[in-house]
Amino acid sequence: MxxxxxxxEDLSExxxxxxxxxxxxxxxxxxxxxxxxxxxxxxxxxxxxxxxxYINTHNFANEFII
Numbered sequence: 001m002x003x004x005x006x007x008x009e010d011l012s013e014x015x016x017x018x019x020x021x022x023x024x025x026x027x028x029x030x031x032x033x034x035x036x037x038x039x040x041x042x043x044x045x046x047x048x049x050x051x052x053x054y055i056n057t058h059n060f061a062n063e064f065i066i
Contacts, residue, residue, distance in 0.1 A: 005061035023051045 008016065024031075027050055035046045 002066050004064045004066065007061055008055055008059045020051055023054055027054060
């Protein structure tokens with residue numbers, strides 16, 4: 001029996017992009033609110049920073065036992 005931990009970084013590029021796309025939709029309101037508060041920052045930068053922050057603060061291992 002082996003235990004394997006898989007993190008976001010371990011996912012394929014395609015799977016990571018799917019997660020990012022879902023987060024764009026899920027965090028859309030919060031992203032727009034943050035940008036409204038700081039319009040001098042590029043919208044894409046705001047979006048990317050918020051998504052990166054979400055991933056970094058919610059990135060936990062999924063443990064698989066095989």
